[in-house]
Amino acid sequence: MNTMENQKEPTAAQKARAQELHTVLEHHIWRYHVLDSPEITDAQYDALFHELKALEEAFPGLRSATSPTQRVGGAVLGELPSMRHTLPMYSLDNLFAPADWNEFVARLQRLMPAVHPAAMDFWLEPKMDGLAMELVYEQGQLVRALTRGDGETGEVVTENIRTIRNVPLRLRGENIPEILEVRGEVIIARQDFSRLNQRQEEEGKKTFANPRNAAAGSVRQLDSRITASRPLRFIAYGVGQVEWQETLEGNVADPWDTQEATMQALGTAGFSLAEGATVCHGAEAVVPWLQALEAQRHSMPYDIDGGVVKLNRLDWQEELGFTARAPRFAVAWKFAAEQAQTTLLDIQVQLGRTGVLTPVAVLEPVEVGGVTVDRATLHNEDQIAAKDVRVGDTVIVQRAGDVIPEVVAPVLEKRPQGAVPYRFPSHCPECGTAVRQVAGEVAWRCPNAGCPAVLREGVKYFASKGGLDISGLGARWVELFIANGLVRTAADLFRLDMKALLSLERMGEKSASNMLEALEAARVKATLPRLLCALGIRHVGEQTAKALARQFGSLDALQNATLGALCAVPDVGPEVAGAVQDYFSQPANKALLEDFRSLDLWPVMAAKKPRPVAAVRPQAGQNAGQAISTTQQGSLFGLLGAQGTQQIPTEQEDASEAAPLEGKTFLFTGSLPTLKRSEAEAMVEEAGGEVLGSVSKKLDFLVVGEAPGSKLAKAEKLGIAVLSEEALLALLRG
Ligand code: IVH
Numbered sequence: 049m050n051t052m053e054n055q056k057e058p059t060a061a062q063k064a065r066a067q068e069l070h071t072v073l074e075h076h077i078w079r080y081h082v083l084d085s086p087e088i089t090d091a092q093y094d095a096l097f098h099e100l101k102a103l104e105e106a107f108p109g110l111r112s113a114t115s116p117t118q119r120v121g122g123a124v125l126g127e128l129p130s131m132r133h134t135l136p137m138y139s140l141d142n143l144f145a146p147a148d149w150n151e152f153v154a155r156l157q158r159l160m161p162a163v164h165p166a167a168m169d170f171w172l173e174p175k176m177d178g179l180a181m182e183l184v185y186e187q188g189q190l191v192r193a194l195t196r197g198d199g200e201t202g203e204v205v206t207e208n209i210r211t212i213r214n215v216p217l218r219l220r221g222e223n224i225p226e227i228l229e230v231r232g233e234v235i236i237a238r239q240d241f242s243r244l245n246q247r248q249e250e251e252g253k254k255t256f257a258n259p260r261n262a263a264a265g266s267v268r269q270l271d272s273r274i275t276a277s278r279p280l281r282f283i284a285y286g287v288g289q290v291e292w293q294e295t296l297e298g299n300v301a302d303p304w305d306t307q308e309a310t311m312q313a314l315g316t317a318g319f320s321l322a323e324g325a326t327v328c329h330g331a332e333a334v335v336p337w338l339q340a341l342e343a344q345r346h347s348m349p350y351d352i353d354g355g356v357v358k359l360n361r362l363d364w365q366e367e368l369g370f371t372a373r374a375p376r377f378a379v380a381w382k383f384a385a386e387q388a389q390t391t392l393l394d395i396q397v398q399l400g401r402t403g404v405l406t407p408v409a410v411l412e413p414v415e416v417g418g419v420t421v422d423r424a425t426l427h428n429e430d431q432i433a434a435k436d437v438r439v440g441d442t443v444i445v446q447r448a449g450d451v452i453p454e455v456v457a458p459v460l461e462k463r464p465q466g467a468v469p470y471r472f473p474s475h476c477p478e479c480g481t482a483v484r485q486v487a488g489e490v491a492w493r494c495p496n497a498g499c500p501a502v503l504r505e506g507v508k509y510f511a512s513k514g515g516l517d518i519s520g521l522g523a524r525w526v527e528l529f530i531a532n533g534l535v536r537t538a539a540d541l542f543r544l545d546m547k548a549l550l551s552l553e554r555m556g557e558k559s560a561s562n563m564l565e566a567l568e569a570a571r572v573k574a575t576l577p578r579l580l581c582a583l584g585i586r587h588v589g590e591q592t593a594k595a596l597a598r599q600f601g602s603l604d605a606l607q608n609a610t611l612g613a614l615c616a617v618p619d620v621g622p623e624v625a626g627a628v629q630d631y632f633s634q635p636a637n638k639a640l641l642e643d644f645r646s647l648d649l650w651p652v653m654a655a656k657k658p659r660p661v662a663a664v665r666p667q668a669g670q671n672a673g674q675a676i677s678t679t680q681q682g683s684l685f686g687l688l689g690a691q692g693t694q695q696i697p698t699e700q701e702d703a704s705e706a707a708p709l710e711g712k713t714f715l716f717t718g719s720l721p722t723l724k725r726s727e728a729e730a731m732v733e734e735a736g737g738e739v740l741g742s743v744s745k746k747l748d749f750l751v752v753g754e755a756p757g758s759k760l761a762k763a764e765k766l767g768i769a770v771l772s773e774e775a776l777l778a779l780l781r782g
Contacts, residue, residue, distance in 0.1 A: 056249060058107040066110040069100040073116040074218065081214035081281075082320050117740040121211045121272030128268065131179055133182060134229060134289045137196045139373055139381040140356065146335045149357075151330045152379050159376065160366055165331035170358060172308035172337050173325040175354035175380055177285050178235035179264045183209065183282070185228040188219040195267065205267055209234075211276035212417040216318035223303065223313075229288030230314060236263045237350045240279035254402035255434070257444050258387060259351050284319040285356070286310070306360045310668070323348060327360055338381040348477060370712065384418035387446045389459060392439055395426065395470055397477050397499035401509045403493040405473070405483060407432055409455045410441070417447040424453040428490045438467040476501070495591050496592040497636040503537060504530050506584055510538035514580030514590075518570040518727075520563060528552060538582070539643035542571055570576045575730040576602065576651045579644075583637075586627040594733060595619055598630070601655030607632045653709035653734040707736030708780060710744055715740045718753030720773040728776065735780050743768065757771040 058066070072115040080086040086093075097116065104111040111117070126250050145151050153165050175440055190602040193209035194202035211750055212234070221226070236244065236259040242510035244262060245255040256262035266278035267693045289308055304310045315321050327336055338355045345352055356379040368376040413420055424445050426432050435457050437443060440463035447453045462596055476494035478501035481639055483492040494502060502579075507530065511521040516540070529535035534548050544567065549560035574582075580593035588596070599617045600606040606628070614625035631637055644650060650693055714732045716739070723731075728751065729739045740747055743762040750763040763770060771779065 056125045058103070058110055062103060062107065066100060066103045066107075069096055070112070070115055073097060074216075077213055078220065078318055082318060082749075117509065118217070119211050119213065121207065121274070121276035121544075123207040124273075125207075126270070126272045128205060128270070130197070130201050131192070131194055131201075131204050132196075132201050133194060134184075137180060137182060137199045137202070137231065137288070138370055139199065140378060141374045142354075142382045144379050144382055149331075149338075155376070156331075156368075160364065163364075167378050168331055168364075169306075169361065170328050170334055171311070171325070171332070171358045171360045172328050172334065172341075173285060173322045173356045173358075174348065174352040175342060175356045175382075176235050176285070176322060177260050177351040178232035178233040178283075179260070179267055179743075181205075181209065181232060181234050181267070181282065182288055183215065183232075185230065187226065188224045190215065190217050207272040208267055208269060208275040209282070211272055212280045212282050212430065214320045215282045216395045218316040221316045224317065225290045226293045227289055227291040229290070230280065230284050230319060231288055232265050232282050232284035232319070234280055234282050235350045236266075236279055236722045237281060237702055239295075239349070244279060249434075258446070270324055279393060281320060281350075283322050283350075284311070284314045285322060286358075287314070288757070305362055307358050307362065307365070308360055310362070342381075342383050348712070352383070353385070354379050354380050386448050387444055387456065388413035388414045388416045388421075389442050389444055390421075390453070392437060392441045392443045392458075394439055395437075397473055399476070399478055399494060399505060401502060402586050403495065403497075403502045404477075404491045405476070405494065407470075407472070408438070409445075411443070411445060411455075414445060416445055416453060416551065419445060419447070421445055421453045424455050426455050429492065430490045432470050432472070436469065438470060439463045439465070440467045441657065463673075478675070487699035497634050500530075503670070507535060507538050507541070509539065509584045510582045515584070516570045516574055516578060519566045520559075521566060525563075528554070537640050537643065537750065539640055539649075541648060542567055542647045571647070571649050573727065574649055574651050574723045575734045576653050577733065578730060579649070579651055580606075580610075583631065585631040587624040588628065592619060592624060597653055598733070600656060602652040603644075603650065606657065606763050607641070616628065643694040651734070654710065654736045704755060709735040709737030711735045713740050713746055714738070714749050714751060714776075715743060715747050715759060716751045716753070716761075718756035720751070720753040723773060728773070731780055732776075749776075749779075 073093070073096055076086065076088055078094070080093075100115070101117050104115065104117055114126060129255055141152075141237075157163070157165060158166065182194045182196070182202065183190060184192040184194070190206070192204065193206045193215075195205055196202055200729075205741070210217065238259065241256070241259040241262060248255045258266065258748060259476065262278070263280060263688070266275050266280055269275045284745065286307075290304070304313055311321055311325065320709040323339065326337075328334055334357055338357070339357045340757050341352075355378075356368060356378060361367070365375070365377040370376065391412040392409050393412055395403045396408050396410055399405060399406050407428065409424045409426050411422050411424060426435075426437065437455055437458050440462075441458040442459050444456040445453055446456045472492065473483065474497060476496065479494065479496050479499040481494055481496040481499065484495050485492050497503070504527065507521045508526045511518040512523075512525060521541075526535070529541070529544070529552075532552060534551075535541055546560055548562065549555050550557065555563075576597040577590070580588060580597055581590055591624050595617050596606060596614075600609060609628070611625050611629060614620055614628055615622060620628075632641075709732055713736050714729075716728060719725070732739055743750065743759050743766065745766060747763065747766075748767050749771050750759060751773065752760055753773065760770070
């Protein structure tokens with residue numbers, strides 16, 4: 049290094065090496081950031097980069113504006129200067145429905161009567177939700193970057209754009225225009241966005257509401273080092289001015305005659321293009337493509353808010369030209385917005401079945417993603433504080449796919465005067481008990497197990513799909529039962545009778561009898577894992593419930609299990625074990641379970657390991673054998689409900705005889721004639737069998753229903769026994 053510093057001029061070899069490193073690094077940046085297909089390791093890249101950096105430091109004359117070392121940022125500006133675009137950056141007219149597309153096509157036809165819509169080719173592309181940008185290349189070198197601004201004049205952000213790794217500082221390839229203005233969108237990919245927000249949070253900085261805001265904020269920084277630290281990407285979608293060098297004969301070599309050819313050329317020149325862009329033949333095929341794009345929007349690596357349709361032929365584009373605002377040859381298909389702004393009217397606190405207090409935003413109704421939203425989650429106290437959301441604020445509301453709507457952030461510029469920070473309640477809004485925060489958790493809970501809200505939510509959950517899945521018994525009915533004093537706990541559901549149901553205004557005889565049938569069916573079909581799930585014990589979901597049920601075999605054994613015994617169950621750690629013990633220690637829960645027992649809702653199943661005798665506590669006046677036989681009555685009835693042939697084990701039979709499928713493995717394919725897949729699986733498990741995830745040599749039986757999948761062929765190949773539902777039921781009967 050010293051020898052280099054002492055030299056004033058680089059040797060020819062050093063000059064050549066610097067040029068070589070420039071080209072090699074450029075190639076690897078392109079492989080990594082544009083093609084997403086690196087050829088060398090990060091360490092190898094770093095070594096080359098540092099070699100070039102050292103050469104440039106020793107001989108500043110070797111440093112060029114397009115050098116890969118010039119992407120780290122450094123320039124700090126007082127303001128962003130403005131500059132006019134050579135050609136205006138237009139907006140696009142929007143389509144919202146297929147009828148709008150038909151109108152657009154009709155206009156094309158009016159303007160070009162000689163061309164039939166079936167003969168028109170269109171370039172279709174996702175509409176990226178970022179910040180519009182124009183990059184100007186002269187003799188293949190990036191000389192300027194302008195934001196769209198008002199379409200006529202933009203802000204000069206060259207130094208910032210230089211730091212974006214997938215922006216070529218020099219264009220690749222041979223056939224390059226003298227002047228090329230490339231237009232596109234600066235975006236942040238979804239994955240990068242979550243990492244960025246995580247980092248912001250760790251560093252105690254404000255998080256961004258969405259990738260678009262983060263991208264826009266990052267591009268418009270005065271300090272380009274900040275821009276350099278943000279995971280920006282540039283996706284090209286078109287060109288502005290393009291000037292070709294005149295040949296000796298005075299011709300211009302303009303080989304781009306379609307949008308497709310232009311985009312291919314931009315790809316060759318080193319730009320990233322939109323994923324999934326394509327040519328479509330004829331106007332008819334456009335809407336189906338756009339609809340398919342909308343259906344897949346969530347699998348895109350970055351946010352898109354629509355699709356863009358452009359006539360493919362550039363001569364036709366030119367012929368049609370522009371209105372004052374937008375091109376006549378292109379149009380945007382807008383997806384239903386997934387974010388919207390609205391007023392936060394109130395923050396209410398809702399109680400869940402575990403007593404957790406969840407703050408809910410009450411909103412001025414607004415359409416988001418095609419549905420009207422008037423409530424959205426605010427998650428917890430910390431989130432409200434971090435976002436500093438206040439009642440009266442205009443807030444950004446988001447809905448993505450099936451996700452529950454959430455409040456993303458307040459719009460600070462629109463904050464009304466006098467809006468005060470939100471104070472989380474110190475007492476349960478339903479029962480007034482002082483709320484408690486479990487150590488290490490953000491959530492506040494109402495510790496009162498008898499809190500009416502906790503009871504109500506518990507009953508709702510008990511009846512829901514995650515619980516006993518009682519058909520027709522939704523949250524609204526539960527609320528009505530409770531409000532009318534018919535039900536206080538989940539056990540009360542099974543005490544409902546015709547008279548009680550008919551006392552409700554909205555209940556007719558038919559619905560009442562259906563409801564009673566559904567309740568009875570749920571009671572007799574209830575398996576131990578399902579009932580365990582339905583109890584809503586914290587941390588006990590489907591898998592844990594199955595594991596606990598298999599290990600202990602009954603609620604009696606589970607109630608008496610020691611922490612050690614609980615922790616011995618696969619996937620059960622101290623936290624889950626503690627939650628289980630906590631549940632069974634609460635007097636209200638004990639009473640509920642005794643109620644279930646008296647209602648004969650007490651399923652058992654064969655325990656995996658022989659249970660210690662002391663762990664089974666027979667009811668007063670009964671011995672353990674009797675306790676098992678009564679309960680099996682219920683569960684066996686469930687198994688054979690369809691056939692109606694009840695077999696009640698004698699008192700002498702022990703639990704292992706209730707495990708006719710012990711050691712056998714099962715898999716299901718196709719839909720079964722009478723049982724739901726989940727019911728059949730639960731029955732197999734209750735009878736000691738194991739349900740596998742795929743066909744393998746380990747599989748003993750494949751149970752086949754209607755329209756079986758590829759599993760059947762695979763199983764037949766391996767010579768695995770195939771069963772019908774009927775045969776399975778016979779097997780279960782032993
Ligand atoms: S073409 C003359 N294509 O959408 C054609 N625009 O309202 C002008 N955008 O601000 C635009 N993805 O930044 C085009 N694939 C795409 C696009 C796209 C996003 C943005 C663009 C402009 C706005 C148009």
